[in-house]
């Protein structure tokens with residue numbers, strides 16, 4: 001497929017960014033520069049063995065205009081993923097969320113405006129708030145912004161900046177709001193890899209509150225193909241919701257993980273709930289499917305989870321050094 005020749009990917013050393021970079025290099029002839037601060041959440045190992053003539057990593061802060069401006073000038077498109085991404089961390093200290101997610105996005109927008117670039121901004125379904133468990137509705141591009149968590153508010157604010165820059169300054173930008181991703185290279189602070197690595201380490205999975213909370217799961221490979229479709233065929237100024245009809249309760253997911261790993265399905269603990277815990281997210285991705293002809297390749301969450309479990313089993317060298325400290329931070333909050 002044809003996409004612009006030179007793509008700048010912010011946050012490209014993270015979970016979704018690194019998947020997207022590998023997709024671009026595999027499926028197009030574009031070259032990629034990653035700008036990443038290499039925070040605790042980055043996985044430079046996910047970017048090893050990429051073709052040196054088409055790939056480069058620049059270590060720097062997306063909120064630093066002296067770094068961002070010249071990079072944006074050198075590229076045809078910016079795909080902006082750099083963000084603080086974990087809700088529990090934002091409850092402990094929201095400072096870097098405001099700095100990176102808001103000031104960082106502002107910095108990118110100003111550079112794109114100055115150099116007349118094209119921006120794709122990667123956002124989250126959390127900007128729409130949450131739904132009741134029995135609500136027949138799902139989020140659509142027309143849903144009202146109603147963020148309920150400090151992380152979601154920082155992402156919603158970044159989306160508002162992008163929309164205003166499109167309208168007021170004619171910046172050429174698109175936005176996507178995706179549901180919960182799972183797959184390889186996801187930090188073990190997040191729900192699926194935390195529970196999988198708990199089981200691999202002989203710990204019991206830990207589910208917040210009553211566990212009835214619903215998330216709409218999508219494999220990160222499918223998020224990456226959606227981002228490519230939007231880059232190739234998306235309409236400037238539009239928002240696209242990305243989801244793969246994967247609504248499941250947290251209880252259901254943890255029981256599936258336990259079963260796939262050969263353990264008793266009841267072998268987990270209910271622990272202290274997350275403050276302001278959103279009840280349910282659900283995406284209606286009709287626009288993406290109909291307008292851009294996108295389809296997910298994983299339509300079976302159980303099969304996707306099985307492959308993900310195998311991946312974590314095979315990559316203990318990557319995650320195990322971080323396991324103790326990640327669990328200690330949770331334990332301090334009774335989670």
Ligand code: NAD
Pocket residue numbers: 010011012013014015016017035036037038039040041042043060061062063080081082083084085086100104122123124125155177178179180181182187
């Ligand atoms: P991640 O935490 O795995 O990766 C984020 C990356 O951004 C890391 O490599 C980190 O080093 C980098 N980064 C952080 N602050 C930076 C800064 N100031 N300057 C430069 N780089 C910085 O996150 P992820 O799960 O891969 O999410 C990527 C994007 O997708 C985020 O914008 C997130 O809001 C969005 N998103 C995530 C999900 C999900 O389920 N994980 C769902 C929808 C949207």
Ligand code: TDX
Pocket residue numbers: 085086087088123124125126179180181189190191192194206207208209213214215250274
């Ligand atoms: O140990 C846990 N136990 C538990 O019950 C953890 C870490 C989470 N949970 C629950 C909270 C949520 O209901 O599991 C669900 C998923 O939690 P997270 O993995 O923290 O994801 P979430 O808060 O839903 O946000 C995710 O999806 C939207 C991403 O982290 C965001 O970056 C994305 O924008």
